[in-house]
Amino acid sequence: MTTRRTLIIGTGAIADHHAHAVAQHGDRAVVVAGVDLDASRAQAFAAEHGLPAWGTDLATALAGELPTADGGTTGRPDLAHICTPPGSHVPLALQCLEAGVAVLLEKPPALSLAEMDVLIKASRRTGVQASVVVQHRFGGAGLRAARLLASGQLGRPLVATCDTLWFRGPEYYAVPWRGRWDVEGGGPTMGLGIHQLDLLIALIGPWAEVTAMAARQARDTATEDVSTAVVRFENGALATIASSALSPRQTSHVRVDAERATVEVEHLYGYGDEHWTVTPAPGHEDVARLWATDEPSPDSGHVSQLAFVLDAMDAGEPVPVTLADARGSLELVAAIYASAFTGTRVRRGDIGPGHPFYERMDGTGAPWA
Template structure:
């Protein structure tokens, strides 16, 4: 029976708690940790957990015999807590974004390598039926080479969203909607299509003058084969219609699922390729549903990997690649130029200090509250 601790009991922690409860035959939660211990105590009561409560992760690691921790704290703390846990011989699941800088990602991956323990970065949208099936359809290459990818990571957050004490600052949140909302779709992009060779981008803050960070960004990624990816990240879009569209030479497929195929008439104008559409639809329809979606799916993936039954789907290197793509967007937008990938250690945004120095600060953070009375969150998962 694997012993689990959850570090940070804010809005995302329930997703981890409920996920672990799905697999009570192979793991149990034995400890909760939060700098506000009353929040951890409240979570223990709400989820009927018989656990020890800590206000410092170092005390937890020194006192508890745990096999796995979930790091659910603000982004600027991810590297320190993950590295300390790995050094203590504990497997780690860390919430997105992986860290505040590529330098920290590299340190986390090095700690995982030295310890021999697993490091998995939350990318729960990979573990949704719609995404798993779309990935497998793309792998058939029936739609031909991908020539254009459209990523619409549309979210909406009210003005008070950035009043929470750690949000809306480069120092503690590490960025705005590109890092903390579109990270899911950007992860899916690099998982399904790979990393572009260059990025051009623009960021802005149009509706949240209580935050230093962006509330919208638009980026263009160019691949070595000449194909383009168009990435819009936003917390100003009402309706939150999120989608990923892959335009192949022969057909387009997307999440939410839609397939359209065209072939050329003699004069170059299109006509529907119903045969290819039916073939793609048949492939999609015959693919299996995912048994556990979202956080439970990723938690199951980690538990099976710890047991030696499979390889991690999302390890520290995958988490780093997603942050590298996001970092390139920030660098391109802040320094107003096209950025070549991969990024190097000499780059202006490689370190946390470099990011803080070079990032675009839109406004000063005006308000700060320790917590909201309503801690429910929306994940947009029903949009895909």
């Protein structure tokens, strides 16, 4: 088994989750360096996690030439974890792809569909893979629910709800890049709700059309602080989606009502089996047997997703949740904004080159701008 050399780009809070995830995989992967524009932060991160090197120059790190404490160099990384603020994701990912280094990219992967398509083209042209962090797809219970729904054993999905009801006070938005369309790409729809929204798509399949509303109710931001949407999926299921930064009782909740059972999860930032509930429809009590398992069922999180990425790399297979896979979730976010700001129904595929919401998530401009 190959031990993958990984590089962490951006050593802020989310980078700790990535370093911990790598550490949980023992001999399969090791972090060789942390890179940050802030030298003191990179150095402190390296010391905290026991890394052999740190630096401020990404090109040097991608070439494997960062000096280590023992007088050597790090060696060329196999995988770069991009953990920086959203506005820098695309240029950093492009630099990695051009250098031939695979990417694990934090959400949101890009600030717009136009940027996402640039990344997709670069990945295809260079032949270098990129996976997007959507860790809620990779908990054991979430994978089991998706398999049961896809197999038809629970019947057709009919109704769904998807709520990301979190609380983010004014101090959260004091960070310069938050609450701005040009560097964050949106408000809670983009930055908070995208995880639950992506899990919903993983459970019941591609979406077809959306009607939405958004508002800036209480936070001094350029973006929305709440949005709601009604979505029709290609299989006919109807869903409501709410994303909020204003909710004192915080919850992350996804529920799918299928013909033979209700499957739902309620958690906050990560789930285990204990957060899931399956309720059989009358006459379909055998669903409980389908749900039960004696297999290990890991919690959702970076540790679980990284295991799938490493498995794919070892097998020479496509990494899970490629840029193209993740585009559907980003397109739904863009469509929610487009519908909310124009008062129209938006269908999947409507937003392409020349559409105002293709280049920027605020498109024609937020009504409160």
